[in-house]
Amino acid sequence: MSDVVEEDLVREVVFGNAQAKERAVRLLQAEWRPRIRRMLLNPGEEEVDDLFQSALVELCLPVRSGAQPRALSGPDVRDPRAWRLKVLKNFVRDRLRYQGRRTHAEAYAGVDIAKGVEAQSWRERKAGNTLKAPKPPPSVSSTAGVDALLELNLKEGRRKKICDLAPSLVISRRVILLLCAGLDPSPFAEELAQKLKEPPSGTHSRIRIALADEEPEELLTMPRVRVPWPVEDAIKAKENARKALERALNDIRSLLSEVPE
Numbered sequence: 001m002s003d004v005v006e007e008d009l010v011r012e013v014v015f016g017n018a019q020a021k022e023r024a025v026r027l028l029q030a031e032w033r034p035r036i037r038r039m040l041l042n043p044g045e046e047e048v049d050d051l052f053q054s055a056l057v058e059l060c061l062p063v064r065s066g067a068q069p070r071a072l073s074g075p076d077v078r079d080p081r082a083w084r085l086k087v088l089k090n091f092v093r094d095r096l097r098y099q100g101r102r103t104h105a106e107a108y109a110g111v112d113i114a115k116g117v118e119a120q121s122w123r124e125r126k127a128g129n130t131l132k133a134p135k136p137p138p139s140v141s142s143t144a145g146v147d148a149l150l151e152l153n154l155k156e157g158r159r160k161k162i163c164d165l166a167p168s169l170v171i172s173r174r175v176i177l178l179l180c181a182g183l184d185p186s187p188f189a190e191e192l193a194q195k196l197k198e199p200p201s202g203t204h205s206r207i208r209i210a211l212a213d214e215e216p217e218e219l220l221t222m223p224r225v226r227v228p229w230p231v232e233d234a235i236k237a238k239e240n241a242r243k244a245l246e247r248a249l250n251d252i253r254s255l256l257s258e259v260p261e
Helices: 004-015 018-039 045-060 080-107 115-126 144-155 159-168 171-180 186-196 200-212 234-256
Strands: none
Touching: 004 018, 004 080, 018 045, 018 080, 045 080, 045 171, 045 234, 159 171, 159 234, 171 186, 171 200, 171 234, 186 200
């Protein structure tokens, strides 16, 4: 069965056709974003963007092993679109399951309990029995993990590579990553302003403020956070920034590992 997305993905994978890739991404946005939104619980646009971007990377890009991307159907598949939606559904479910497990584990971080207790608690939670699960104290989100990963990438001379790969990320991830890497995201200010539905002058102004502090005491300073998240509650905005930075680094980590030492 003829399928425009399938044909464009083949052209991009086999021939590196940039025009076909751009067309495929536009068509996949219309095809996948509504499905992702239905699978999430009251999602914001940021969350939908995150999952769509991750799905593109995981399901549509050429695989280093030489295997075809999972979004491409095999010769025996009669309906490529149905195949893509099935693959997307499995990907989203796996990602949500992973995020739920990770959030559960992070809640126990720093709590003086045996590791097996946390694991047993997760098994009980999945089974729907939370009565015996110990209740850890509220945890405070930390940037220690992403801070260390970003510092490692910069120490290994990958700053230019980060700059080169950043445009492949969704705009909020791109901007917060560049700011935390000490790079100027001004070339993308208009794109961010368009997403935020604000005049570009306001976006440029916040970028200048964020760049003015050359040696910040912490990774996610409020001036940096406020560039992509100017109106949210401060705590929520900082948590959005932490997640976006972590996901940005995860998105490009495999590509960064290919940079020669």
